[in-house]
Amino acid sequence: MANTTLEKNNFKENIIKEFKKFENHLNSSSLVALHDLRKDALKHFDTLGFPDRKDEEWKYTNTDLITKHDFHQDFSINTTSLYAKEIKKFFIPELDANIAVLVNGKYSDDLSNIKDDSNKIYISSFKEVRKKHSDIFNTHFAKYADYKTNSFTALNTAFACDSIFIYVPDGNKIKDPVIILNISDTKKPNTLLQPRNLIISGKDSSVTLIDLNYTVGNNHSLNNTVTEIFADKNSELNLYKIQSEGDKSFHIGTTQVHQEEYSKFNSATISWGGSITRNNLNSLLNGEGCECNFDGAFVLSGNQHVDNHTLVDHAVPNCQSNEFYKGILGDNSVGVFNGKIIVRKDAQKTNAYQSNKNILLTKTAAMNSKPQLEIFADDVRCSHGATTGQxxxxxxxxxxxxxxxxxxxxxxxxxxxxxxxxxxxxxxxxxxxxxxxxxxxxxxxx
Amino acid sequence: MLTIKNLKANIENKEILKGINLQVNAGETYAIMGPNGSGKSTLASVLAGKEGYEVTSGEVIYEGENLLDLSPEDRARKGIFLAFQYPVEIPGVSITNFMKTSINEIRKYNGQEPMNAVDFLKLLKDKAALVELDTKMTKRFVNVGFSGGEKKRNEIFQLAMLDPKLSILDETDSGLDIDALKIVADGVNKLRNKSNAFIVITHYQRLLNYIVPDFVHVLHDGKIVRSGGKDLALHLEEYGYDWVKEENKKAVTS
Structure with missing residues (x-):
């Protein structure tokens, strides 16, 4: 036990030390506001440390198993560390799409394929943002994913750099989906990658995002992703996340959604890859008439561990949310579904539904299913159900x-x-x- | 085709079948009648290979092979079909996909190539027509939301699709109104030929007006206590099962 704590501290101390190295690699013209945020986030990370299982939010997922490894981020990484032919197999056949490729969290111009449609949708790395949309970026960046209380988000924010910014201006309905190909290149041992994405769908716009997570190479890696999504009034956003990483991949993914009036957010989170995966998916329903749908499936074998951790925060009246997760657990795998629904005092006429169904294929597989309903309004319809069987x-x-x-x-x-x-x-x-x-x-x- | 010799079987240490003897020949139809709890459905389950039944003695020879050594799927592949008394609902699996998988698994077992899509669809259409099943139904999930009659019709549809040598109909008439019963019976009659055989398990004689059996066997307390022609069924309809029970009691005590 003492040993684990020591190792864990090592990883934490080492990353904090690496921040200087990171700063040196940053372009000196980096946005000042952004860098102030990074420094603030680093301070919070230092204070928070990594969560342990005494933390209610991490009761079923042991981060010691991740943080006992000493991961390193390669700041100098040249995005052409991968060749087009190595990632071709990850593309989706017969799909017209804008493809944005991240290699170890960095946007790759060479590998990405953004069709010239920039008036309708804007897809770029953070670096390019300041040329065109720095105002929008500054309005939204780090406003939704809370780095002050969540240590993985703090760590990610401290090292936020050249990931993807997607902006759909008001009224634009984007037909072709955007693929975010999030690749862990683990040819080097103990790779840390920290993609940080910001997605804004303007008023009355619509867009579909496909977040594909894959691994190249056979070493351990930790993918600590944070994606912030702002869905403005009456917009519709679909997000399909596929966790298909390698056997030695750890994945902490946080998707924080902010929904305004009459917006609709549909998501599917599919997990069958990776060693330990945590999918945090949170939405704040901040305007009346919102609809929020979280679907998820996980199919596990060996010693895989997947933790789907969701939060739907009904802050205002007349919104509806649906959650539907299904799991198949084989061998010695472990699954977690933690579904928190908050209905705030003013959020009357809320409709919230949640269901989690699981099949255990062996006696040694385990499922922890935990609905958490916190209801402060009195005129609401909330239901939840969980079943686990053979x-x-x-x-x-x-x-x-x-x-x-x-x-x-x-x-x-x-x-x-x-x-x-x-x-x-x-x-x-x-x-x-x-x-x-x-x-x-x-x-x-x- | 099938010979059952002194078959005894238990469920949870309780003896249900107490020595069944039955000879089944190709081209013939057998009715097995009996009151509730006589062991009719247990016999069907044992023949189909359902787990949870322990055969304590006797044997079942099917086409020269010991049937009881075979897995349920191998029995099906060798031509045995059970139409369930309570067909199971399978959410997420369409009838079409179910039948495609089923036919191709059987073909694979017999060293044949998978059936091509055109032939499969033709077969599907033909057999659906035979049991007056709307082909739209075949796109639906197996038995999910079906009425009792639709479920039974779906069983006979599957029977028609797989063209088995030996079909066992377990209380196919239960829960059917007279129109549905006629359709189901009609379908079965069209499928009867020289090389296949049917075992029709039923409580009531009604079905046997439409599927006329060559032999009728009466099962009581785990044994066949009476055998005869189709007239035996009519007799049972008129006098019920009590006289069979009485006669059996006398036979046991004397």
Missing amino acids: LNEDELFYLRTRGIDKKEARITLLFAFASEIIQKIKVEPLKNILFDMLHNKLKKGS
């Missing part, structure tokens, strides 16, 4: 009596179970690759 034997037998062997019958039933979530995704080519990936994962794992 594969239904009667269904299995029924399929087998039709000549389908036991393994295939299991795959068929599990596929049907998880595909309910994927089915709701609105981008067909993405759905198709997800169905293939799901099938492959189930074939390997059961």
Whole structure:
């Protein structure tokens, strides 16, 4: 125990020391306001340290297993450390999309493919932001993801650098999705990457984002991502996040959404890769008439651990939220669903629904499902339900009596179970690759 | 085709089948009748290979092989089909995909290539017509939200799709109104031929007006206590099962 604490402190102290190195690599013309924020965030990180399991928010996920490694961020990284041919396999066939590639958290101009449509949608690295939209950037950056209480967000904010800024001006409806290809290049051992994205959808706009997380190489890595999303009045934003990283990848992803009146946010979070994954997904419903849909599926094997940690904050009246998460857990894997819904005192006529269903394939797999409803208004409709069980034997037998062997019958039933979530995704080519990936994962794992 | 010799089976240490003997030949239809709790459905489950039943003695020979050694899927692949009394709902799996997987798994087992899409769709259409099943239904999830009649019709549709050698219909008539019963029976009659056999398990004689059996066996307390032709079913309809029970009691005590 003492040993772990020591190692953990080492990692923390080492990153703090690396901040100087980071500063040296920053362009001297870096936005001053941004850099002040970084320094403030670093101070908070120093005070907060990494969470332990005494922290209620981290009760089921042991960060010691991550922070015992000493991760390093490569500030000098040349984004061409990867070649186009190495990442081609991550593209989605038959999908017209703007592709923004991040390698170890840095935006790669060479690998990205942004179609020339810049009047309707603006996609760039932070570096480019100050040329065109620094006012918007400064208005929103670090305003939603709270670095003062969340240590991983503090760490990310301290090292926020050249990730993606997406801005859809008012009234623009973007047909082709934007793919954010978030790659961990782990050819070097113990790679730390800290992508930091800011996404703004203007009034009456709509856009679909596909956040793909993949790994190249076989070393340990820690991907500490923060994505802030601002959905302005009457905008519609879809976010599909796929966690498909390697066996030695740790992933702490935080998506903080801020919704204004009549905005609609739809998300699907699909996790089947990675060693330890934490998907923080939070939305603040800040204007009346908002709709917020969180869907998620996770399919785990081996010693995988996935923690879906959600928060829907109903701050105003007349909003609705739906959460629907499904998990399949094999071998010794562990799943967590923590769904917090806050209905503030003024948030009358709130409609909030939450469901989490899981299938355990072995006696050694475990699921922790924790609904957390904090309701301060009296005229609301909130419901939640959680079930965890085994594969239904009667269904299995029924399929087998039709000549389908036991393994295939299991795959068929599990596929049907998880595909309910994927089915709701609105981008067909993405759905198709997800169905293939799901099938492959189930074939390997059961 | 199938020979059952002195079959005894337990569920949770309770003996349900107490020595069944039955000979099934190709081209013939057998009715197995009996009061509730006589072991009819247990017999169907044991033949289909459901887990949880312990066969304590006897044997079941199907086409020269010991059936009880085979997994449920291998039994199906060798031509045994069970139409369930309570068909199971499978959310997320469409009837079409279910049947496609099923047919291709059986074909794979028999060393055949998967059926091509055109042939499959033709087969689907033809067999749906046979049991008067709207082809739109085949896009729906298996049995999810189906009425009792639709579920039973879906069983016979699957039977038609897989064209088994030996079909076991477990109380297919239960929960059917007379129109649905006629459709189901009609479908079965169209599928009867020289090389296949049917075991029709039922409590009531009603179904046997439409699926006329060659033999009727009466099951009581885990044993076949009476055998005869189709007239035996009519007799049971008229006099109920009590006389069978009485006769059986006498036989046991004397």
